Amino acid sequence: MTVALMWEARAAEGRGEELLAWVSERPVAGSPLAREILRAPGDRVLVITWWDAPYDAELPELPDPEGELVARPVHRWRFESLGRTGG
Template sequence: MTVALMWEARALPGRGADLLAWARERARELPGRPLRRETFRAPEDRVLVITWWDAPYDADLPELPEPDGDLVTRAAHRWRFESLGSV
């Protein structure tokens, strides 16, 4: 089974580049190696990281930590999905 972990945070105004750099570095430091990792950015200084893992849905998988409070407007949002394949 492939499990996708999604992590999304919104930077404080003007800190989008800092949050992006922080997320990229933390994603590279994750213990274990995901099948795939992709990083996205969006308006309003939002950063999204998705990692794909070959594991059961409820496996204990490494996730990005919470960024420091001086970098983000709120706690990071996290979701877990089971992949149903690609087209």
């Protein structure tokens, strides 16, 4: 089974690039199949990691940034991959 962990945060005012750098510098513990970092307007940053593991497996999570880097608590979700389709 493939599990996707999603981590999303919104940077504090004017700190979007700093949050993006913070995420980019964080190593992923373990051996994910893949990791992708995305950003969106509003200084939001999304990190998705894919794992070959059972849905309820104990998997390493990206931590919350310290201090005042984020505008609100980090959001986290876990999904089971149902496969990819073309186009």
